[in-house]
Amino acid sequence: MNAPDGLAPTLPGFDVASVRAQFPVLAQRVHDDRRLAYLDNAATTQKPEAVLQALDHYYRHDNSNVHRGVHALAARATKGYEDARARIARFAGADVAGTVFTRGTTEAINLVAYSYLLPRLEAGDEILVTEMEHHANIVPWQILAERTGARVVVAPVRDDGGLDLDAWRERLTSRTRMAAFVHVSNTLGTINPVAEMVAAARERGVPTCIDGAQAVAHMPLDFGALGADFYAFSAHKLYGPTGFGVLLARPELLAGMPPWQGGGDMIETVSFDGTTFAEPPARFEAGTPHIAGAIGLAAAIDWLDATGVAAAGAHEQTLLRDAMDAIRDIPGLRVLGTAPDKAAIIAFTIDGTHPSDISSLLDMQGVAVRIGHHCTMPLHSRFGISGSARASFAVYNDGEDVTQFAAALTKAREMLR
Ligand code: PLP
Numbered sequence: 142m143n144a145p146d147g148l149a150p151t152l153p154g155f156d157v158a159s160v161r162a163q164f165p166v167l168a169q170r171v172h173d174d175r176r177l178a179y180l181d182n183a184a185t186t187q188k189p190e191a192v193l194q195a196l197d198h199y200y201r202h203d204n205s206n207v208h209r210g211v212h213a214l215a216a217r218a219t220k221g222y223e224d225a226r227a228r229i230a231r232f233a234g235a236d237v238a239g240t241v242f243t244r245g246t247t248e249a250i251n252l253v254a255y256s257y258l259l260p261r262l263e264a265g266d267e268i269l270v271t272e273m274e275h276h277a278n279i280v281p282w283q284i285l286a287e288r289t290g291a292r293v294v295v296a297p298v299r300d301d302g303g304l305d306l307d308a309w310r311e312r313l314t315s316r317t318r319m320a321a322f323v324h325v326s327n328t329l330g331t332i333n334p335v336a337e338m339v340a341a342a343r344e345r346g347v348p349t350c351i352d353g354a355q356a357v358a359h360m361p362l363d364f365g366a367l368g369a370d371f372y373a374f375s376a377h378k379l380y381g382p383t384g385f386g387v388l389l390a391r392p393e394l395l396a397g398m399p400p401w402q403g404g405g406d407m408i409e410t411v412s413f414d415g416t417t418f419a420e421p422p423a424r425f426e427a428g429t430p431h432i433a434g435a436i437g438l439a440a441a442i443d444w445l446d447a448t449g450v451a452a453a454g455a456h457e458q459t460l461l462r463d464a465m466d467a468i469r470d471i472p473g474l475r476v477l478g479t480a481p482d483k484a485a486i487i488a489f490t491i492d493g494t495h496p497s498d499i500s501s502l503l504d505m506q507g508v509a510v511r512i513g514h515h516c517t518m519p520l521h522s523r524f525g526i527s528g529s530a531r532a533s534f535a536v537y538n539d540g541e542d543v544t545q546f547a548a549a550l551t552k553a554r555e556m557l558r
Contacts, residue, residue: 155456157539160448163189164537175507178542178549183327183355183486183533184511185377188441192381195440199433207432208406208423222432225439226422229387232442233372234363238392241422242430245386246354247277249373250321252388252425253350254281256401257371258319264290267316269347271309271333272298272523273326276516278352282321291318298523302329302478310341317347324356324372328517328531329478330461330486332360339369348394354378358445358535359454359484364389376434380536381441385434388425395421402427445536453536457485460534460543467547471554477524485534488515494557496530502553503530508546 161167164187171177179187199221205214207222230240243249258268268282272295279293286293294317296309304322313320320342325332335351342349350371353362358379364372371394376385400407400418404427409417418424445453464487468474473492491499496512503510511531514521521527532546 155452157456157537161537161539163191163444165190165193167537171507172505175505176541176545178508178538178545180532180534180538180542180546181509181511182535182538183378183515183531185383186358186380186535187537188382188437189380189444191444192437192440196382196433196437199436204432206429218432221436222430225435228439228442229435230389232362232446233357233387233389234365234367235372235389236365236392238421239390239395241388241390241395241425242435243373243386243388243425244384244431245375245377246275246352246373247375247386249371249386249388250277250350250352251281252401253319253371253373253390254285256398256425257348257394258282259285259289260399262286262289262291262318265316266291266318267294267312267314268292269294269296269309269312269317269320269322271296271304271322273302273304273329273331273517273520274321274323275327275352275354276518277354278321278323278350279519282319295519298329298331298520299480301480302326302331302483303480304331304333306334306337309338313342313345313347315345317342317345319350320347321350321352323352323354325353325359325484325486326478326517326520327355327486327533328488328515328520328529329480330483330488330533331478331480332356332482332484334482335369336367339367343368355484355486359450359457361450370394376438376441379438379441380445381438382431382434385431385438387438390421392421395425398425400424400427404428406430448536454484456536457534457538460538460540461485461487463540464532464534464543464546467543468550471551473554477529486531487533488529488531490526490529491554491557494554496528498557499530499550499553502556503546503549506545506549506552508532508549510546 203217205218372389377383500512
């Protein structure tokens with residue numbers, strides 16, 4: 142198997158023990174003194190000491206509102222918030238003016254839907270998505286389609302969980318007004334060829350919106366080089382705080398987009414005769430923002446950069462390969478998603494068992510996995526199931542986590558026979 146784009150194929154000297162030691166939550170014991178193997182990273186990641194300290198420092202020393210006061214704390218909070226924007230933009234290869242803060246991936250996609258696409262959408266227009274999308278990249282487009290008479294068109298997934306790229310290209314037509322697709326599937330682990338997809342869409346003049354929620358912590362991103370119009374991600378899946386996220390956008394597109402929420406901080410002047418709006422990104426950040434969220438994400442990015450995002454991704458590829466080798470002979474095991482380019486996410490079922498029984502038995506052995514549809518109900522329907530269990534790996538997982546997971550799963554299968 143080739144290493145996916147941007148990932149180093151080998152891992153000389155990756156010191157996972159010292160990475161792990163920086164995550165206090167991982168040191169705890171659960172259920173009768175069991176070692177914790179935290180494998181629910183696609184849902185949310187744990188936070189390193191550096192992020193915890195940045196959040197603590199902000200609230201202890203600098204807490205104030207941004208952009209409004211002239212006192213020392215307000216100046217420090219504003220500087221922290223705007224420095225974080227510059228830091229995050231640099232990490233993602235994006236323009237500072239095109240880096241909008243949101244509550245997460247979901248809100249970022251909704252921003253694109255309501256501010257960019259809705260004013261342009263007419264009956265008969267099409268929005269192209271894929272069968273592997275998270276609900277966050279389906280439902281906002283469906284709501285727009287229902288309002289306008291447009292149609293959501295779906296590109297299919299192959300049996301191995303890869304995107305049927307030919308079918309996706311065929312669905313890019315003169316009626317397509319947006320191509321929205323996930324970078325890394327949160328269920329299949331499939332890494333989509335986003336650069337190729339962006340190029341194909343651009344050739345036909347179709348704007349692109351990429352859901353990067355499961356990508357940014359695991360592979361390098363250069364938004365500028367990618368050439369996409371919009372790219373969304375969440376801080377909490379990148380070792381940062383919950384309730385915070387980012388929309389990267391081409392600044393010239395943002396400049397032409399109307400606000401989608403009104404309130405403080407997004408205006409230039411207000412009178413009862415009318416309001417003029419601030420330039421982007423402020424135009425899209427109505428109200429008091431999640432200041433600590435921005436500062437926490439910048440700290441997470443500093444931390445990840447120091448660790449090396451490509452090295453993190455390569456380490457996770459090793460864990461994926463070892464975990465697949467360790468579980469592949471479990472009778473009745475079915476893994477969803479075996480495409481060649483795959484991130485370290487293993488969604489699975491075991492014949493004759495229910496995913497919730499599996500996950501309870503894993504939990505009792507200290508192994509944290511997720512069960513259910515993982516907000517990809519259409520994808521589960523595509524594979525003829527209503528849910529699955531999912532183990533997902535992050536930079537701090539190690540060989541012991543893999544061993545513990547495989548042993549616990551083998552035992553769970555035996556108990557449920
Ligand atoms: N897209 C994908 C692929 C995800 O995995 C998730 C979260 O699980 C989301 C979008 C939504 O992210 P958030 O809930 O942080 O907005």
